Amino acid sequence: MSEPRSSNPFRPLAPPPAVAPSPLEPAAPRTEEDSVREELERGILFTTVDSVVNWARANAIWPLGFGLACCAIEMMGTLGPRYDLSRFGAEVMRGSPRQADLMIVAGRVSVKMAPVLRQLYDQMPDPKWVISMGACASCGGVFNNYAILQGVDKIVPVDVYVPGCPPRPESLIHGIMKLQEKILASHVEIGPFPAKPKKKKARA
Amino acid sequence: MSLAPERIEQRLKEGLPGVSIRRVTGDAIRDLTLLVPTERIVDVCRFLRDDPEMDFSMLSWISGLDWLPRDPRFEVVYGLLSMSGHARVTLKVELPEENPRVPSVVDVWPTANWHERETYDFFGIEFTGHPDLTRILLPEEWVGWPLRKDSPLGYEEVAFTHNTPDRILPSPDLTRLKPKKVKYRAQ
């Protein structure tokens, strides 16, 4: 297998060699797999905080159920039995923004709905991401008039734009996979740490 | 079995002799359209609903119309349906530009409530006697009557490269087209 090594600590390992090497034959050279196997048998793994935290975040994204218009039906279709979104970790669509970390803006955002959307975005805890699904959410779509906000990125920062009217479920899944890549490539911020009280220097 | 348009007109003339109801004719006016004087609209509607032969028990829709260069500028159109008579009739009321008001038919058909609110919302036509004449589809604090002909569409100019000359665009480096390698690719 010559594919690039992934940093997934849970990749399957080949089984260990069945025959123990005899003292007369020279021992087989140690491969990376052997050292990883040794680590696992010892119960110790070496990796970076970034990879583990990002891996956890990327594979368990909980979307907020924010379907507005026709794209909402395709989003429901993506959650449906044929294109199953729970394979990607989005097992539940949370009803409350306090429990969600992904807001899929699915549908046209009208001027009356815009403050509500901003309020929902503010209610989501960090880390949060926004996918703008469909043409209407990305740029106003078919409707360029007094009632529709020309792009949801006027009020919330968007991570992934998924074009289409409505985007096929495969497109939405592609968008979510792109978001997963983005999350995996991001840098986790640890902190803020509480400020240590300054020690007064003892006078000599 | 279904009511003929002539019978409807005749019955209206018999039932409401004092009201001058004129039939609107034209090239392609496909339904029976009757022009009713503004102050008598409620009587006409009530008669059409209560008359046992005609029985226009359902108000299907109310719409406003803005014929801007023409005077009277506004029209309110009522679409009525008679299920037992299998007939539809369209009533029209003409309204002037300043202070367009028409009596509300909410007492005749309760469904007119939201239809009239919508017409008020879009055109600014006031329905006197309406229990709650507020905006229904546009935000409460919206100023203006969007479906009037002198209201703009609200079109936002789409920014292309040819109409935004002072924009700084990233010029792609076409010599090195290798995609950026991401460390972990979602399987």
Added chain:
Amino acid sequence: MTLNMGPQHPSTHGVLRVALELDGETVVRAKPIMGYLHTGMEKQAEYKTYTQSIPQTDRMDYLSPMSNNLALCLSAERLLGIEAPPRAQAIRVLLTELTRISAHCLWLGTHAIDIGAMTLFWYCFREREKVLSIYDQVCGARMTASYFRVGGLAMDIPDGFLDRCQTFADEMAAHVDEYESLLTKNPIWLARLKGVAPLSARDAIALGATGPVLRGSGVKWDLRKDEPYSSYETYDFDIPVGTNGDAFDRYAVRVAEMRQSARIAQQAVQRLRDLGPGLYRLRDYKYVLPPKEDVKTSMEALIHHFKIVAHGFFPPVGEAYHAVEAPKGELGFYFVSDGTPRPWRMKVRSPSFVNLQTLAAMIEGKLVADVIVAIGSLDIVLGEIDR
């Protein structure tokens, strides 16, 4: 206590806000507040030609896009005084009935999931996916089809389409049996729906309700039978009518309608096989695009093609209203034309807008848990309400 069932809610089927005034668990007053999806479609239609407004209609009642297309096309055809050829009418009937099945499937799935029966959601979406791939085959788009045109269809149906539709229509009865076996005699379903959110026939007519809401209350009025259009009078089907006007009756009416729609679809497929190949668009070049073979050979057809594509067709000065029986109720388009290719006014009489008015009559004095059932049984689509 005032409780705001906000625009973002998993069970409001869109961005509907209901301001509920509660006294304990009893609803004293319910006021639906709409407009969170207002798109200005009617204003925008005044700046577009009739054909350019057809994609807008897809986005109105986005669960049954072909019905909306049909309503606009029939209304424009009434204004022009033309009629689509028989083959186009049969295809329209077939696709509209498949649309009805898919819209009712989605309604049933979401209604059940609101009440807690999650299994139906997966089952109904499985059927819906079949209809969406039929749409995909015929016009290229899964949901927003824009397949019908004024005077016929955009293009003819592909090979193998009729067999697919026939298989689907034949299997549908078994699927509806499956849904009914899960719900109709289920004690939880009956407890949640029987006697809940009642609407008397008088109230329904006075409040202008149409569609399954009206038929669930006992009024036998269906535009396909009473004001037939697009050759519906030549098909054989029944109209299910309820008795009590409660949520269970509306459910029963819609499930029975799914069966009838499958029946009509089978008849339409047979009609298409009998009719054989034919015109899918009317040969009236003044208003309808001529077929490509004529455009390449006849000068007059070429000029008409150019005129219609560049400007749009020029309808006579007048007005017309035509309504169809959409899955939600009576969907009507009122066109006022001033002789130019762009309508002077397009008014949409949307069924969900009028049906939502009955919500207050249905749940005032009832329990707050019934609000979800009532909204679900009304089968509203906010895209249509807000336009």
